[in-house]
């Protein structure tokens with residue numbers, strides 16, 4: 001485990017174990033799935049735009065970096081877990097590869113199907129994915145693992161559906177490496193972000209949860225340890241925007257595959 005050098009068909013919500021939400025205001029840090037789903041139902045309408053505003057437009061660069069880290073080959077099959085409106089999934093799709101998104105929030109999926117009808121989006125829980133073993137060449141999750149009630153169990157489930165030698169990339173908020181920058185960033189998260197969200201988001205309370213859940217999330221080394229515990233090999237990470245976001249990359253043990261150092 002190290003820091004990177006340099007660089008099925010449609011399912012009913014019930015079958016997917018997904019609970020239709022009621023646009024709940026804010027989930028607790030115990031991440032109860034019905035509360036998380038309901039909270040995201042409530043932010044779905046303005047989710048994409050709010051993200052771009054509160055990240056000062058950095059979200060696009062983070063998504064591009066995630067796609068590059070996946071090193072997708074022609075014909076690759078990619079699973080995007082916690083896909084929400086499909087904004088992350090759309091980045092991975094291409095003429096020569098297939099990307100499928102899954103999510104537990106029916107509101108996010110509905111907004112995604114309206115905005116991106118070409119992106120396949122299914123209702124499914126990260127902990128019980130409706131796919132056979134070794135289905136995907138790559139599994140990825142952007143800004144969603146933090147919201148899953150049992151992240152290590154989810155990481156284990158991702159390993160089940162990835163083929164041997166397949167790739168995992170986790171894009172998630174993390175811990176800025178400079179102490180001074182971290183102080184400024186935490187002050188933005190806890191004070192300014194909820195105020196900004198009140199102006200642009202459809203459920204500002206959800207952005208208080210966002211700040212609290214980021215603060216409570218493990219640092220880069222901690223998440224790398226979880227990935228190893230879940231059975232992933234060659235775990236490495238790379239900081240983006242000074243560690244505001246970290247990309248964690250790993251390989252499913254099995255057939256050996258050559259990876260390019262980052």
Ligand SMILES: C[S@@+](CC[C@H](N)C(=O)[O-])C[C@H]1O[C@@H](n2cnc3c(N)ncnc32)[C@H](O)[C@@H]1O
Pocket residue numbers: 033036037040081082083084085086087088102103104105108124125126127141142143144147148149
């Ligand atoms: C912050 S959004 C991220 C959406 C998208 N990946 C992006 O990059 O913008 C987090 C998403 O994770 C979903 N989510 C949370 N827990 C989940 C679970 N157990 N299984 C599937 N999706 C989940 C939420 O419903 C929400 O849509």
